[in-house]
Amino acid sequence: MQPLTPRARRDPAPSRVAYRLHRLWLTPLFRALLRVGLPAFALTFAAGIYLSDTGRRAEISQTLASVQKTLEERPAFMVREVVIEGATDLSQAQVAALLPIDLPRSSFDLDLGALRAAIGAVDAVAGADLRIVSGGILSVRITERRPAVLLRSAAGLEILDAGGHPVGPASRRADYPDLPLVAGNGAGGQVAAAQMLWAAAAPIAGRLRGLVWIGERRWDLVLDRDQRIRLPQRDPVTALERVIALDQARDVLARDVVAIDMRNPQRPTIRMTAGATAAMHETRLLEQKTRLLEQRAAGQ
Amino acid sequence: MTDLYQAQRTMRNMRRAAMQRGVIAILDVGTSKVACLVLRFDGPDKFREADGVGPMAGQSSFRVIGAATTRSRGVRFGEIDAMHETERAIRTAVQAAQKMARVRVDHVIACFAGAEPRSYGLAGEVPLHDSVVTEQDVARVLAACEVPDFGEGREVLHAQPVNFALDHRSGLGDPRGQIGNRLACDMHLLTVETSVIQNLLYCLKRCDLELAGLASAAYVAGMASLVEDEQELGAACIDMGGGATGISIFIKKHMIYADNVRMGGDHIASDISKGLQVPLAVAERIKTFYGGVVATGMDDREMIEIGADSGDWDKDRRTVSRTELIGIMRPRVEEILEEVRARLDAAGFDHLPSQQIVLTGGGSQIPGLDGLAARILGQQVRLGRPLRVQGLPQAATGPGFASTVGLALFAAHPQDEWWDFEIPADRYPARSLKRAVRWFKDNW
Numbered sequence: 091m092q093p094l095t096p097r098a099r100r101d102p103a104p105s106r107v108a109y110r111l112h113r114l115w116l117t118p119l120f121r122a123l124l125r126v127g128l129p130a131f132a133l134t135f136a137a138g139i140y141l142s143d144t145g146r147r148a149e150i151s152q153t154l155a156s157v158q159k160t161l162e163e164r165p166a167f168m169v170r171e172v173v174i175e176g177a178t179d180l181s182q183a184q185v186a187a188l189l190p191i192d193l194p195r196s197s198f199d200l201d202l203g204a205l206r207a208a209i210g211a212v213d214a215v216a217g218a219d220l221r222i223v224s225g226g227i228l229s230v231r232i233t234e235r236r237p238a239v240l241l242r243s244a245a246g247l248e249i250l251d252a253g254g255h256p257v258g259p260a261s262r263r264a265d266y267p268d269l270p271l272v273a274g275n276g277a278g279g280q281v282a283a284a285q286m287l288w289a290a291a292a293p294i295a296g297r298l299r300g301l302v303w304i305g306e307r308r309w310d311l312v313l314d315r316d317q318r319i320r321l322p323q324r325d326p327v328t329a330l331e332r333v334i335a336l337d338q339a340r341d342v343l344a345r346d347v348v349a350i351d352m353r354n355p356q357r358p359t360i361r362m363t364a365g366a367t368a369a370m371h372e373t374r375l376l377e378q379k380t381r382l383l384e385q386r387a388a389g390q
Numbered sequence: 391m392t393d394l395y396q397a398q399r400t401m402r403n404m405r406r407a408a409m410q411r412g413v414i415a416i417l418d419v420g421t422s423k424v425a426c427l428v429l430r431f432d433g434p435d436k437f438r439e440a441d442g443v444g445p446m447a448g449q450s451s452f453r454v455i456g457a458a459t460t461r462s463r464g465v466r467f468g469e470i471d472a473m474h475e476t477e478r479a480i481r482t483a484v485q486a487a488q489k490m491a492r493v494r495v496d497h498v499i500a501c502f503a504g505a506e507p508r509s510y511g512l513a514g515e516v517p518l519h520d521s522v523v524t525e526q527d528v529a530r531v532l533a534a535c536e537v538p539d540f541g542e543g544r545e546v547l548h549a550q551p552v553n554f555a556l557d558h559r560s561g562l563g564d565p566r567g568q569i570g571n572r573l574a575c576d577m578h579l580l581t582v583e584t585s586v587i588q589n590l591l592y593c594l595k596r597c598d599l600e601l602a603g604l605a606s607a608a609y610v611a612g613m614a615s616l617v618e619d620e621q622e623l624g625a626a627c628i629d630m631g632g633g634a635t636g637i638s639i640f641i642k643k644h645m646i647y648a649d650n651v652r653m654g655g656d657h658i659a660s661d662i663s664k665g666l667q668v669p670l671a672v673a674e675r676i677k678t679f680y681g682g683v684v685a686t687g688m689d690d691r692e693m694i695e696i697g698a699d700s701g702d703w704d705k706d707r708r709t710v711s712r713t714e715l716i717g718i719m720r721p722r723v724e725e726i727l728e729e730v731r732a733r734l735d736a737a738g739f740d741h742l743p744s745q746q747i748v749l750t751g752g753g754s755q756i757p758g759l760d761g762l763a764a765r766i767l768g769q770q771v772r773l774g775r776p777l778r779v780q781g782l783p784q785a786a787t788g789p790g791f792a793s794t795v796g797l798a799l800f801a802a803h804p805q806d807e808w809w810d811f812e813i814p815a816d817r818y819p820a821r822s823l824k825r826a827v828r829w830f831k832d833n834w
Binding site for chain 2: 104
């Protein structure tokens with residue numbers, strides 16, 4: 091038998107412990123645990139211990155806040171001036187009221203999206219374009235709504251754009267002589283039709299007072315001397331053109347007429363004043379008498 | 391028999407588990423070296439197209455990802471002799487292979503050369519219940535094989551059905567589904583010493599490894615170094631190892647005989663050591679570098695310095711001619727081959743249709759051995775090298791690794807053994823639930 095105490099020479103074989111450790115190290119789960127899990131745990135643990143003190147946490151948040159503040163208040167990020175472009179006096183004051191006044195201010199504090207939404211909510215503004223340009227300038231480029239019609243309602247005069255969106259109040263009709271004046275319930279939604287009628291009524295523009303939307307379905311043209319042209323629901327422009335043609339041929343509107351009713355296009359009707367009617371009856375009687383006298387004279 | 395069944399089935403399950411995990415270790419515990427391979431199973435078709443390796447022996451389904459060899463310690467005649475020494479050697483090899491593979495292996499398939507293998511041919515015959523052969527009938531005929539009394543302290547290592555016969559038709563590979571009246575089968579049973587297996591099991595257990603299979607080194611060396619037609623037509627594989635020379639005879643792709651000559655390369659080295667009066671390590675070195683079995687005139691002039699460390703000038707400057715060395719080696723090689731011849735004759739090898747003999751193992755590298763073997767064993771002798779497998783290092787492709795490579799093939803694609811078939815219903819213990827289930831399966 092070999093001696094039980096081995097000779098003292100290097101044994102190439104790993105010891106049982108070394109062998110087992112090596113096998114353990116080759117176990118994927120153990121390896122992952124040791125290489126990822128252990129450092130992650132140590133890190134979390136250390137961070138947890140460090141942060142468990144309230145004073146330290148406050149200190150850290152304070153430091154962070156101050157760092158953030160210094161960064162934000164660097165001169166490169168400050169907004170010192172506001173430039174509004176494309177605004178007329180109609181909207182200038184309203185837009186200016188919405189913009190921040192406590193300048194200079196850090197551009198990080200400005201919420202351009204919210205500002206843009208707020209400016210866009212102003213009636214007279216169709217769209218706004220905000221940007222911070224170099225030199226610390228907040229540039230506001232405004233696209234205004236274009237006035238299309240004046241709407242007279244119980245609340246007063248109001249300017250509408252082509253889409254029927256209110257632009258702003260108007261104090262006097264005379265300030266906007268070239269805008270059509272419309273009235274009536276729901277007239278605000280009919281701006282395009284009103285504009286077409288206004289254009290078609292150009293020959294009688296001198297006499298035209300405004301347009302009235304009747305019963306939310308058709309238009310009346312109101313002229314001076316309280317004359318009205320009642321237009322049909324369908325094809326009002328053609329009917330208006332017929333009236334204008336009639337006027338140009340027979341001068342109808344200059345006569346003693348209260349209303350020209352075109353509501354039934356096949357049967358245009360004219361309503362006259364009481365005096366005119368009486369005068370017409372008298373003329374007819376006179377004509378009849380004259381005819382009788384002539385017949386009698388011929389019979390004799 | 392049920393005991394054996396259970397043990398072998400457990401090993402089969404281990405092997406299946408290892409395959410599922412994809413990594414298994416191969417351990418060849420030899421007399422001169424302990425080799426460990428770590429195989430990775432990546433599915434059968436992973437590497438096939440890469441370099442044209444066919445699926446022939448299942449070697450395309452795995453890849454060697456770790457290989458290590460270490461000098462064996464405590465093994466004699468292919469049997470574990472000093473258990474702790476062997477355990478250390480196994481540990482060294484396994485650790486190095488694991489390190490190379492960068493993966494931990496828990497399951498190991500082992501082979502050993504010694505343990506006095508004995509072959510038995512078994513025959514069994516059963517009448518068929520209904521004329522079609524079913525899986526149950528195969529199980530029954532295997533169970534009907536008359537097991538010889540192989541004595542105390544011996545364990546069945548391999549039990550492979552070699553041949554099936556149905557009525558008068560013999561040579562069936564797979565009788566299932568065929569029609570006949572009587573089913574007969576021939577089985578080859580290989581038994582080894584139980585103590586050797588127990589020693590190996592103990593060593594593996596000490597290394598925290600689970601045994602997923604056991605094989606005889608002679609058998610797996612034949613698997614690796616015989617080509618397909620040799621296995622088919624009949625051939626013997628002589629695995630000339632360090633402490634033992636394994637003999638396995640194959641025909642129709644089955645091993646039909648295995649035996650073991652308890653002599654090998656170590657005996658040659660010890661002869662040299664004694665004859666030249668040099669230490670064993672020096673003798674081994676001289677054998678490896680200058681060894682041979684056929685002397686020529688040139689060898690008279692080739693002087694080998696054998697040296698020594700004694701301090702005596704005359705002794706330290708000794709030289710021998712290569713002829714002298716060959717003169718020492720040749721008788722021992724002849725003796726081994728004569729012994730092999732005797733075993734082959736006893737097995738009736740000369741009745742086989744083809745009598746190809748393949749020499750493999752580390753000992754087969756002696757120059758001129760094929761000529762000498764042809765004189766003793768017969769004309770059809772060739773030197774065999776193991777099959778090439780994926781990822782095997784160049785250093786481990788020599789004939790000395792035939793059984794290692796064969797064991798890898800065995801791990802990938804083991805032949806059906808007795809315990810791979812179902813247990814016939816009447817062999818289950820009475821009152822077993824399995825038996826009831828089996829009865830229902832058979833009758834419904």
